[in-house]
Amino acid sequence: MIRNIIWNIIGLILPLLFAIIFIPLNIEIFGYDDFSKLTLLWIVISLSTILDLGIGKYLTHYIARYSMNISTQHVSLVLFLYVTVSLFIVMLGLVSIHFAASFTLENAYIYFFQEHSIEFSILVFVSFLSNFFRFILEGMGRFNITAKVKIVFSTLPYICPWVVSLFYVDITLIVFGFLLIKFFETLTWFFLTYKYVHVKLVIPKNIEKSELINIVNFSGWAGVSSILSAILGSADKIILSMISPSAYVMYSPIAELTSKTSVLNSSVSTVLFQWFSKSELNRKKDIYSKTLFYCFVFTMLSIIIVCLVSNDFLLIWLGENTSGSLMLSFKILLIAYLLQMLSQPAFVISQASGFTKQVACIHIGETVLYMIYASILIYEFQLVGASISVLIRMILSVVLQNIAFLIIEKKFYESSNCRSI
Numbered sequence: 001m002i003r004n005i006i007w008n009i010i011g012l013i014l015p016l017l018f019a020i021i022f023i024p025l026n027i028e029i030f031g032y033d034d035f036s037k038l039t040l041l042w043i044v045i046s047l048s049t050i051l052d053l054g055i056g057k058y059l060t061h062y063i064a065r066y067s068m069n070i071s072t073q074h075v076s077l078v079l080f081l082y083v084t085v086s087l088f089i090v091m092l093g094l095v096s097i098h099f100a101a102s103f104t105l106e107n108a109y110i111y112f113f114q115e116h117s118i119e120f121s122i123l124v125f126v127s128f129l130s131n132f133f134r135f136i137l138e139g140m141g142r143f144n145i146t147a148k149v150k151i152v153f154s155t156l157p158y159i160c161p162w163v164v165s166l167f168y169v170d171i172t173l174i175v176f177g178f179l180l181i182k183f184f185e186t187l188t189w190f191f192l193t194y195k196y197v198h199v200k201l202v203i204p205k206n207i208e209k210s211e212l213i214n215i216v217n218f219s220g221w222a223g224v225s226s227i228l229s230a231i232l233g234s235a236d237k238i239i240l241s242m243i244s245p246s247a248y249v250m251y252s253p254i255a256e257l258t259s260k261t262s263v264l265n266s267s268v269s270t271v272l273f274q275w276f277s278k279s280e281l282n283r284k285k286d287i288y289s290k291t292l293f294y295c296f297v298f299t300m301l302s303i304i305i306v307c308l309v310s311n312d313f314l315l316i317w318l319g320e321n322t323s324g325s326l327m328l329s330f331k332i333l334l335i336a337y338l339l340q341m342l343s344q345p346a347f348v349i350s351q352a353s354g355f356t357k358q359v360a361c362i363h364i365g366e367t368v369l370y371m372i373y374a375s376i377l378i379y380e381f382q383l384v385g386a387s388i389s390v391l392i393r394m395i396l397s398v399v400l401q402n403i404a405f406l407i408i409e410k411k412f413y414e415s416s417n418c419r420s421i
Contacts (some may be wrong), residue, residue, distance in 0.1 A: 004141060004143040004144075004271045004274075007146075008146075008147060008267035008270055008271055010151070010268075011146060011147030011149075011150035011151055011267075011353065012154070012266060012267050014155065014266075014304065015150065015155045017054070018158045018159065019256070020257065021158075022158040022159060023253055023256065025162050026161045026162060026165075027253060029161070029162065029165045030161065030165070031188065032249040032250065032252075032253075033249055035252065035253065036241075036248060036249050036252040037112050037171055037254075038174065038298075039237070039253075042157060043234055043237075046347065052086070052131065053079060053219060053220070053227070054218070054219035054220060054222030054224070054356070055085060055136045055215070056082070056131055056132065057135075057217035057222045057226070057273070057351070058078070058215055058218045058222065059078050059082075059132070059135045059136065059139060060136075060138050060274060061139070061273070061277045062074070062140040062222070062271065063075075063135075063136055063138075063197075064141070064273075064277035064278050065278060067320065070197075074149060074279075075136070077211065077212075077215075078215065079132060081215065082132050083128075083129075085123070085128075086125050086128035086129070089124065089128075090121045090124050101138050102215060105364040109283050116172070116175050117282065119175045119176065119179060120175075122179060123175075123178060124180055126179070126182045126183055126186050127182055127186075129186050129190075130185050130186040132189075133186070133189035133193040136193050137189070137192060137193060137196065137197065138270060138274055139274060139277075140196070141274055141275075142197075143270075145196065146236075149185070149189065151187055153182075153184075153185040153188070153305050154183060159167075160177040160178060160181065161174050161177075163177075168313055177383070196381045202419070205407040217356075218356055221357040222356040222359075223357035224359045224364070225351070225356065225363045227364065228360075228363040228364065228366070228367045231367060232245075232363075232370055233259070235249070235371065236374060236378065236389055237255055237386075237388075238330070238389055239375055239378050239386070240373060240378050240383075243379055243382070244382050247382040250323075250326055250383065251383055251386060254329060254330045254333060255386075258333035258334050258336075258337055259337065260332075264341060265337075265340050265344050268291075268295070268341070268344055268348075269347070269348045272344070272345065272348040272352070273348045274354050276348060276349050276352035276353065288327055288349055288405065291345040292308065292342065292345045292402070293348070295342055295345060298341065299338050299339060299341050299342055302338045303335050306334045306338065307331065308333060310330055310331045310334055311327050311331070314327055315327075325383050326383060328384055328386075328387070329384050329386065329387035332384070332388060332390070332391050333387045333388035336387070336390045336393070336394040337390075338357065339391075339394045339395060339398060340397065340398070342398040342402075343394075343398045343401040346401040346402045346404065346405035346406075347352050347359065347401045349405060350404065350405050350408055352410075358408060359401075362401060362404055365400070366393065366396060366400065369396070370389065370392075370393050370396075373392065374386070374393075377389045
C-alpha cells in the first residue's frame, strides 16, 4: 500500500512542479485576463472526474472487490451508464451556458464558455471516457502505470499554452490543444486497460434489477458527494468572478496553484479507497487511527513551513509587486488545503465501506452552510474573504467527517455484537 501511495504522489507531484514553473510564464505571455480563462479550461477538465455521478468510484470499488472474478457483463453495463451520464452532463452544460448568457451581460467568462461551447462539450465527453479506463486500472491497483500516464498528460496542459504562444498567442488554439491532449490520453488509457486487465467490453444483455439497484445505491450517493465536492471546490472562484472580476483575475493564479496541493490528499485517498474496498469494516479501525496520526503530523509540519516561507515564495513566483492581501490569501489557502488531509481517512473508509449515503448527507450540510458564509465573506472582503471561506470549509469537513466515521464504526460494532449473540 505504501508503494502505491508513493507512486500516486509521484504521478501528482511532478505535474505540480510543472505548474509552478509554467503558470508564471503563461501569465507573462497571456496576461492575467486571458490566464484566468485558462483556469476555466482546467476546471472543465477536473469536473469530468467528479461529475460522473459516482459511477467511476463504484467501478473502482467493484474492480477492487472482485478483482479475481470480474464480470465482463457488469463492467459493460457500468460503461453504458457512464456514457449515458457523460452525455447528460454535456447537454446540461450546454443548456446552462446558454441560460447564463441570456441573463448575464458583459461577463467575459460566460462569453468565453459560450464561444467555445462545442469544444468544451467534446473535451468533457472525451475526459469522461479517459477516466473510465483509468478507474479500471486503479481498481486493479496498477498505480505504477497510472502514475506514469498522469505525469505525461497532467503536465501537458501547463506546457501547451507556452508552446502555442511560440507560434501565435491565441486562446482558441489552446482549447484545441487541450482537446488533442485529451484524445491521446484516452487512447493511452484504453490500450493499457486491455493490456493489463484483459476486460472485454460487450453489449449489456439480460440486465438484472439487483445489479442496477446496487450500482444506483452506491454510485448515486457517491455521485451526490462528487457533485457537491465540485461545487465546493470551485464556488470561491465562481462567486468571486461574479462579484468582482478584477479580484478574480488576481485570485485565479494562487487558487489554481494552492488547489494543486490537494494532490497529496488525492494520492492517499485514491490508494486507501482501492485498498479498503477489499477489506471488511472491522479491519479498518486500527488503520484509521494510524493513518490519521501520520496525516496530523505531516499537516502540522507542513503548516509550519508554509507560515515561514509562503510570502517569500509568492514574491519570487509572481514578482515584487504582489499585494499584501494576495500574500495573506495565498497563505490561508495553503493552510486550508493542507488541513483537508485530516478528513481523508474517515471520508475514504466510510465510502469504501458502502456508507455513501451518510457521507453525502454531510456534504449536503457543508454545501448549504458554505454557500451562505462564502457569499457573505467574499462580498465583504473579496480576495481574503474567498480564502477564509475555504479555510472554514476545510475545518468543518475535518470535524464532521471524523465524527461521522466514529458514529458509523460504533453502530457497526453494536450491530455485529447483537448478531453474534
